[in-house]
Amino acid sequence: MKEKERLIIEAAIKLFAKKGFNSTSVQEIVELCNISKGSFYIYFKSKDALLLSILNYYHDKIATQLVEIKQQQLEPRENYKAQLKVFYNFISENKNFIIMQIREKSIPFNDEIEQFIHRIQRENVRLHQENLLTIYGDGVTPYIADITKTVEGIYHSYLEVIIFNHYSLDFEKLVRYILNRVDNIVEGLLKSKEEPILPPSFLNMYELDHRYHEKPSASLHDIIEDMKVTLDQLPNLEEDLHVSFDILKEELEKEEPKHALIQGMLANLKEIEAVQSHRVQIAKLMGVKVL
Incomplete structure (x- = not known):
């Protein structure tokens, strides 16, 4: 990413978090960057295109942190905890921006946004699935879809607490608590030998090539x-x-x-x-x- 492109994105993030997407003009963005409108349109054809670039910018920042964690070669459980903390820290640090976009319903639903959402869903499911199989072994394979969706539900419930209830949480304690509950779930399923609700193949739907x-x-x-x-x-x-x-x-x-x-x-x-x-x-x- 070119330096001026990054400058525009970071300035827009500040303004969108403070004023909202709809209330922020391109003129305000370029004034904060101290550049011309012409320079803005070299990098972004519209405000919608800028917003998509912001989403990709955020995605790349998270992906970079996940790669850095992977390179540390932690024990599987510690690796998963560190990854979950990355997501919770990101949400906490960018809460104002997220809240403003939700409040304004400013994110347009077009082809590019749809593809971005599919990609994020695919990567998140893959992250949970791979970590769960690494921690608990092949014995949980019959239940992997159920466990993955349960973990996603727990994970997203606490995201809502952070975003909508403005509640501060100790993320180290939170991710440890979540994995302890997953232990309980896995132990219960393996002991009961209950029939899975979702077959393992259910997760393949996220790998369908929507792109x-x-x-x-x-x-x-x-x-x-x-x-x-x-x-x-x-x-x-x-x-x-x-x-x-x-x-x-x-x-x-x-x-x-x-x-x-x-x-x-x-x-x-x-x-x-x-x-x-x-x-x-x-x-x-x-x-x-x-x-």
């Missing part, structure tokens, strides 16, 4: 963002591969991208198994061959 049914431009954005998250999670990735991705991302965001350059950057990333599906999708959408 590629709409406009290619919207799909392309989602693919590249997902690719970024995947690369960030890979340990010891060579610097030149990060550079190749940055060049690819920048070129794809241009109005008239150079197909030869895109093809070259995709070729540079061909040895990374984790992003093969991303390479194929980008090549297909851009009409280039996968080398």
Whole structure:
């Protein structure tokens, strides 16, 4: 992200949290940034586009923290607790912004927002599912969908307490309490051998590819963002591969991208198994061959 783009996003966050999205003008944003309106529209075609960029900005900040936790190689239970604390800390720190957008109902429901929501849902379910299986083992697999949805319910209930009831919580104590309750749930299910409400395959619905049914431009954005998250999670990735991705991302965001350059950057990333599906999708959408 370019420095001026970050400056605009951070200024808008302050104004949207204080005045609301609808009551904040582009002029107020550029005045706070000390830039011209022309500079604003170089980076964002509209206020709606800016709001989507803010959501992605927040998402990237959380993803970065989750990667840092993963790199610490903590014990599974401590890893999960640390991840949950990241989300609760984020909500607490950005509560005013969140409350204002909810109050105003300012987030537009368009194709890009829908795809963003699907991506967040998919990543959150995957996070809970992977952590639960790592902590409790394959024995909970028949109940993994029920346990995942139960954890999501508990997690979101306390989010509501923080946002709507303005209640301060000790997050270390909270995440420990939540995992203790999960222990109780898992123990009860395994002991009772009760038939699951949801089959494990229920969670597969979150992996359905909602991203590629709409406009290619919207799909392309989602693919590249997902690719970024995947690369960030890979340990010891060579610097030149990060550079190749940055060049690819920048070129794809241009109005008239150079197909030869895109093809070259995709070729540079061909040895990374984790992003093969991303390479194929980008090549297909851009009409280039996968080398």
